[in-house]
Amino acid sequence: MTEKRNRAWMVLLILAVSLITASFSAILLNNYHLKRRFELLGTFCGEVIHARPDMEQTILELVKETDGMTLSGRQNFLQTFGYRASDFGQDGGIIFLAVGVGLLIGGLLFFLAFWYWHRRSILQIKMLTDYLEKINTGSQGLLLEASEDDCSKLQDEIYKTVTTLYQTRDAAIAAKNNFADNLANIAHQLKTPITTLSLSVQMMEANPSLEYISQMKKQLSRLTHLEEALLLLSRIDAGTLSFHRSSVDVFTLLMLAADNLQQILKQSGVKIDIPEMEEMKVFVDLEWTMEAIMNLMKNCVEHSEEGMTVHCSCEKNPLYVQIKIWDEGKGFLKEDIPHLFERFYRGKSAKKDSVGIGLSIAKEIIEMQNGILSANNLVTGGACFEIRLYSH
Amino acid sequence: MWKDYSKSYIKNNRAASISIMASALIATLFLSLLCSLFFNFGVYEVERIKLEEGDWQGRITGNLNENDLSVICQFANVEKAVINEDLSDEETVIDVYFQNVRTIYQDMPQIITKLELEESAAEYHSLLLSRYFINDPQDETPPLLLPFYAAVFIVVSISLILIIRNSFEISMNARIHQFGIFSSIGATPKQICICLLQEAAILCFFPILFGSVLGIGISYAVIEAVNFFAADVAERHPAVFQYHPVVFLVTFLSASLMVLFSAWIPARKLSKITPLEAIHNLGDFQLKRRKHSRVLSWIFGIEGELAGNALKARKKQLRISTISLLLSFLGFTIMLCFFTLSQISTRYTYFERYQNAWDIMVTVKNTKLTAFDRTNEVKKLSGVQNSTLYQKAEEISQMTADWQSEELMALGGIETIAGDDIVKEGEYYRINSPIIIMDDESFLEYCSQIGASPSLEGTIVLNRIWDNLNSNFRNKQYIPFVKEDRETVSLYTTEQTLIDVPILAYTQETPVLREEYDNYTLVQFMPLSMWENLSKQMNGEETNMYIRILAQDRSNLTELSRIETEVSQVLEQNYNMESENRIQEKRSNDEMIQGSQIILGAFCGLLAVIGIANVFSNTLGFLRQRKREFAQYLSIGFTPANMRKMFFIEAFVIAGRPILITLPLTAAVVMLMISASYLDPMVFWREAPVLPIFIFALVIVGFVSLAYYIGGKQILECDLNEVLKNDTVI
Amino acid sequence: MEILKCNGVQKVFGKGESQVTALNGIDLSVEKGEFVAIVGASGSGKSTLLHILGSVDKPTSGSVIVDGMDIGTLNATDAAIFRRRKIGLIYQFYNLIPTLTVEKNIVMPLLLDKRKPEKKHYEAIVRTLGIQDKLKALPHQLSGGQQQRVAIARAFIYRPAILLADEPTGNLDQRNSKEIIDLLQLFHRNLKQTILLVTHDEKIALEADRIVTIEDGKIIDDQKRR
Secondary structure, three states, X not given: OHHHHHHHHHHHHHHHHHHHHHHHHHHHHHHHHHHHHHHHHHHHHHHHHHHOHHHHHHHHHHHHHHOOOOOOOOOOOOHHHOOOHHHHHHHOHHHHHHHHHHHHHHHHHHHHHHHHXXXXXXXXXXXHHHHHHHHHOOOOOOOOOOOOOHHHHHHHHHHHHHHHHHHXXXXXXXXXXXXXXXXXXXXXXXXXXXXXXXXXXXXXHHOOOHHHHHHHHHHHHHHHHHHHHHHHHHHHHHOOOOOOEEEXXXXXXXXXXXXXXXXXXXXXOOEEEOOOOOOOEEEEEHHHHHHHHHHXXXXXXXXXXOOOEEEEEEEEOOOEEEXXXXXXXXXXXXXXXXXXXXXXXXXXXOOOOOOOOHHXXXXXXXXXXXXXXXXXXXXXOOEEEEEEEEOX | OHHHHHHHHHHHOHHHHHHHHHHHHHHHHXXXXXXXXXXXXXXXXXXXXXXXXXOOOEEXXXXXXXXXXXXXXXXXXXXXXXXXXXXOOOOEEEEEEEOOHHHHHHHHHHHHHHHOOXXXXXXXXXXXXXXXXXXXXXXXXXXXXXXXXXXXXXHHHHHHHHHHHHHHHHHHHOOHHHHHHHHHOOOOHHHHHHHHHHHHHHHHHHHHHHHHHHHHHHHHHHXXXXXXXXXXXXXXXXXXXXXXXXXXXXXXXXXXXXXXXHHHHHHHHHHOOOHHHHHHOOOOXXXXXXXXXXXXXXXXXXXXXXXXXXXXXXXXXXXXXXXXXXXXXXXXXXXXXXXXXXXHHHHHHHHHHHOOOOOEEEEEEXXXXXXXXXXXXXXXXXXXXXEEEEEEEEEEEEEEXXXXXXXXXXXXXXHHHHHHHOEEEOOEEEXXXXXXXXXXXXXXXXXXXXXXXXXOOOEEEEOOXXXXXXXXOOOOOEEOOEOOOOOEEEEEXXXXXXXXXXXXXXXXXXXXOOOOOOOOOOEEEEEHHHHHHHOOOOOOEEEEEEEEEEEOOOOOHHHHHHHHHHHHHHHHXXXXXXXXXXXXXXXXXXXXXXXXXXXXXHHHHHHHHHHHHHHHHHHHHHHHOOHHHHHHHHHOOOOHHHHHHHHHHHHHHHHXXXXXXXXXXXXXXXXXXXXXXXXXXXXXXXXXXXXXXXHHHHHHHHHHHHHHHHHHHHHHHXXXXXXXXXXXXX | OEEEEEEEEEEEEOOHHHOEEEEEEEEEEEEOOOXXXXXXXXXXXXXXXXXXXXXXXOOOEEEEEXXXXXXHHOOHXXXXXXXXXXXXXXXXXXXXXXXXOHHHHHHHHHXXXXXXXXXXXXXXXXHHHOOHHHOOOOHHHOOHHHHHHHHHHHXXXXXOOEEEEEXXXXXXXXXXXXXXXXXXXXXXXXXXXXXXXXXXXXXXXXXXXXXXXXXXXXXXXXXXXX
């Protein structure tokens, strides 16, 4: 649109300049023509008067009356004697010269302008090409020109796109590296139960006892649990995890999660305190979000000693709903904090059989529902998880 | 899309836009008014000159015939050539009119050369030509009227530019912050500048158009008013309002240029501001050095000190308003004083001096006193107390150095006094001697008046010379010119031989004539019968002769008019004559002065109005820019009463300063003018335009106060805490 | 990927005896997508650094490369274009244009480049900031927190390489401050936006991924948190 208008303006401008130039040349030409005619008329009259002095008065009168210029209606006197206009055209040289020079300079200027314009766009395109080539071959490119024309806007967008692609590439590489690590981690996680299992099988073979069966059951349940978790992770990574989001009350969410943890709570003697709160709706998938919250609560419970309480709170602002879950334990180790939510990361104080996967699953579930999950230590010493679920 | 910004700015900030539009309107109005008035004045002058002196452009005098006339006509640029029957006697006078009068100074010499005449044969109507702005290229001292007008025009334009510039500056200063924001989000300096200029153009287009038209309307009204007031002035040709599209074009273009120029200055300044400066600039001004305005704080307390500091911190901003105030006040006062002075001066030099020397003056043209044959009839007119017929002749007398009076020698001799006016020839001086030839009867009367023995055989010498060392031209003191011991005075004849004329008496007393005698001349009075003998050898006589009549009833206009008519009846058949009548003359002169006073007064008034408009807009704008400052004062516990006091002090200082500066300046200028014209200061003081100046000063104070009142009211009504808190309040 | 690189940046104000060195050899490198907080007491030079990064001010010596451009060498016009396209600035005092509607204020950087906002992007920003029903209002009709949100929207509209925030919460109460910082975090997370935040408030700085501490014109501490 602006492009078109610019072009229209350009055409108008050129037209205007041409017209003005043409008018000026016309004026100059007219001046020249007048001077020429004046000289000719003067010489001619002078000659005639010189030849016939008595004609002076008549001629002067004629000159004054007709201003020496106006045409009379009669047929051209000279024409009757067979003269033609071209017979008097000896003095056109200077005009032709002027015309020639003008054309030459005009053409040259036009060519120069065109060449400059062309060169400029070629240069710009070349610069962009070089830049993209550099990027493609892996080195960093620099773009130095900034101006207001359309090409520089294109350049800006290309630069921004390239930067984004770079970022995406970095993320992909990181993911790939993670993948290898993850495999190793999985193998490592599989190793313990499988070793225990095979040991138990050997022991059973040697000494069949029910004791081993319960041990094997335990390991199998651990394997099942691991398998479930891995399956979940794979679904998350593949993006096939489907969320059925609906409006859910936060209190309900917390209560359901706590209910599901009844058994562990009983075992560890830790209480979960969910205060009465006003109705606060979040738009999430109930099942998965509950799963995530359960993981967080579980983590809290695991780090609590008997008789301690895990607290929950919730607040809402126009932007998001924030759920906090914290315990009264020792809190996270400082060096653990940046890595808490990494897959298979096990902090120093982790329990022996923890896989290091629950928190990462929780984080991913929250993030997939437009939320963020973060962890920090309270001033009072406990560990605290913060969930923010954004409303848009 | 810059229109997006400007449009919404204009929409959301009506006050600023209106002030810009108003100032553009006012400025254009004045400009248009001035242009239109000047144009009409010019046209009127041309008309007047054409009416009074004829519309010829060039004149050729010489022995010319019909043939030469047709030769003249054949010149390309000559529109027509007419023989002037009135002026032609032995030599023919041809009035020449040109198609393009601009080239008259090239064409006339060509014509003269073609006709083989002397250069002096050509005559130019230079008065008329100068009104077309055509001056003789060889003339080294062209009339200064045009440059004077141009200077006035430029000064007024500058003052108008100040008005507009000021309003733009205010509007833009208020927006420094905004443009800083623009700059910080990436607006280039060029974009900002273009935006501001666009805004100025859009805002001011209609005001300029409207102002131009309104100005034309007002100038029409002014001319009608002048016509109305000057309707009684005798022989005045009424002005007809005229206008030309070119004038409109000039007005419109110069107004547009004015607007763009005044917008461009602050716009350029603004576009160069870095975002950092602009964002930090919230319109606060800091005193660079600690300065105390002791006087103000002593008189008015803390408010005085604050006001003084605020004014000092804004010295630069205030400069324009001070200058404009000063200019308008100074211009107004000096103009008024100048007119008063020149009025007094004319009165002194002309009317008061000759008040009693004549009642009716008759100038008989192309007549020699010796050839005049109606002396008796004139002398016998009824109601005449006394009449003198006289003629002047420019002759030269010879004076030896030792003839000089002792008083003159004591001053250093004639050469010290007269300098270059005297020609020394060996040991003699050639001294200009105007000879007043009087009819015999009057001469005898004069003899008895000065106490000399009545005789017609000789001359009476007016033995006095102006002592210009000890007196000025306004109060001349005379000393005797020559020793009164000689019996004859030698005059040069046409052939440069000397002729001795007997001296009847030396006198210091002049006859009752309306004549002023040239300085450093040896004036002589001679009876007609004596001159008749001399006149064969002398040829210094002027072409015209005069009749001076004193009436019996000198204060009665009808009586004077009656005598005037009678004289005309006696003379008109045979002679070409003109007569003047003292009372009539005085009356029409008074009317002329009155008329010119009306016009000049209107001009002064216009200057005053422009000045006041300037002051008003300046002061109002000055106040608006300081909202934040006032908010701070209020926030530290100033009561509105305190604020009012501060406003009062500021207004007092702003208006008082230019007045205080102007008064001594005006006094100095007036003193200079008085001493240059040798007037008695007391005479001026008695008629000094104290009242109008006082009123003007009051008006200035009033308008500054009004501006402060309006501005102060706006500020006190505005929610100042909001102003302090953030800058989004408009 | 490195998006900002300072090499020995120095800034000296004044001349002769009254010379003040605001920045003394700052070396700083910021990766794309980082959320960096620059903390320091007032007068430590943190705002000067931010102004230099935003090409609003120029370093006395040293080079600053932002998104592949050495911004120390730009003239006034180029610097303006650079700011328009690569930098989003947020100030303590919102600095909105009072006579323009919120909508116009937001899209102004694009209008300056004679472009129109991409509808989806614009709507997403406006919706995220929760100002969709204020678009036709004038800035002074909004609360402080809302004005700052408009300023944030304006800073984001051209998808700048870096968002520079100079004490964005300095003029707001606690609740609004938190909201503004949360929003910055949200943009940082969702759009992978690089953000540099100058503040003297430790608590706000804790929200960032990385905290750079400046004292007397020098970086004395640089720690990554996440």
